């Protein structure tokens with residue numbers, strides 16, 4: 005895996021801001037996914053990337069069975085226009101052998117999930133029958149073959165592919181693997197991701213805060229956001245704004261990690277040393293994207309290790325994690341679908357934007373009385389305003405050439421993924 009195909013020369017040196025789509029195309033095309041796999045129990049497979057197709061070992065359902073608690077019958081035994089009273093000659097519970105004899109002209113007491121007795125083709129719910137004092141059952145007219153019957157293989161046929169390699173496993177995928185007989189799943193190994201924050205002003209939350217300093221929130225936010233991805237995180241703490249310290253730390257972390265991720269120090273100030281540190285030991289592929297917030301975001305390599313440099317402003321960190329770091333990590337983990345889901349909802353506000361950059365603004369998604377959804381603009385859109393992240397549910401995306409949005413117009417929104425959703 006890694007960055008073998010990442011170009012060393014780049015538009016980093018150029019003045020041009022790279023469009024987001026171009027950066028995503030580089031991620032898609034040039035990053036080489038991990039090839040190491042491991043086999044894990046089902047409970048450990050959630051969120052991991054499936055390494056091979058999963059094939060059904062059995063039909064699903066494995067046998068034709070009843071969808072209801074009631075009485076199995078042969079529809080042809082019944083009077084089409086009048087009630088029919090039948091003796092009950094057998095009992096069929098799920099997971100047990102047939103008790104009694106299932107025969108034409110009789111009903112079988114049956115329960116949900118129990119296999120249909122041979123030759124029986126319909127089930128009448130127990131609520132619809134009358135049990136006579138002598139134990140016989142009276143069945144209403146109109147029962148057709150197939151009623152309340154679930155056929156073997158109607159969900160999945162044995163031998164068919166039920167999950168495709170590259171899928172990020174969700175709860176329903178694990179249900180499917182289990183149902184068709186797999187007790188383990190083969191997934192790509194977790195990416196080893198090292199996380200640093202940089203900045204002399206940063207202090208650990210919980211400690212005393214000297215004047216002019218702030219608590220390090222980004223490093224903790226990143227670890228929380230990474231928790232939703234197939235990664236093993238190493239927290240490498242805070243780095244001082246010292247070029248030698250930053251260079252040494254990035255170089256050391258690159259030795260035993262697949263990805264080194266930093267926050268802060270990636271812009272143009274004299275105390276921003278991250279980019280130079282990466283260039284000293286590797287190369288930068290892109291460094292500035294045509295997005296707001298999050299313009300200073302870098303992809304590069306240090307040896308074979310992928311480097312991701314996220315900007316320091318907390319909202320820019322979160323936005324670039326979603327838009328850039330997340331697809332990089334999913335691609336490296338071998339995931340097939342790395343795109344964020346986008347929806348259109350009406351805007352409940354007007355917003356003017358400068359043309360030229362793609363802009364992401366924080367919105368709340370409100371359910372209206374008519375059941376529809378409306379996007380409301382969060383107050384405080386500065387990229388230092390964490391409260392607007394806390395109060396929002398999604399990013400609204402305004403295209404490069406858009407002048408903004410007017411109330412009532414359709415707005416493209418990207419709902420926050422699980423670790424950021426309410």
Ligand SMILES: Nc1nc2c(c(=O)[nH]1)N[C@H]1C(S)=C(S)[C@@H](COP(=O)(O)OP(=O)(O)OC[C@H]3O[C@@H](n4cnc5c(N)ncnc54)[C@H](O)[C@@H]3O)O[C@H]1N2
Pocket residue numbers: 201202203205206218219220221222223267268269270271272273276297298299300314315316317318320387388
């Ligand atoms: N002359 C220019 N100045 C800046 C530009 C620019 O293009 N030209 N870009 C601005 C943008 S946009 C952003 S975003 C920031 C990104 O800067 P850095 O990535 O170098 O980040 P820092 O300068 O280290 O910090 C920026 C800001 O974020 C706070 N911060 C940093 N780390 C953390 C952390 N771990 N937890 C919480 N907050 C953090 C830091 O104190 C600063 O306030 O640059 C602009 N400047």
Ligand code: MOO
Pocket residue numbers: 295296297298299300315317320387388
């Ligand atoms: O784009 Mo910066 O990333 O405004 O905060």
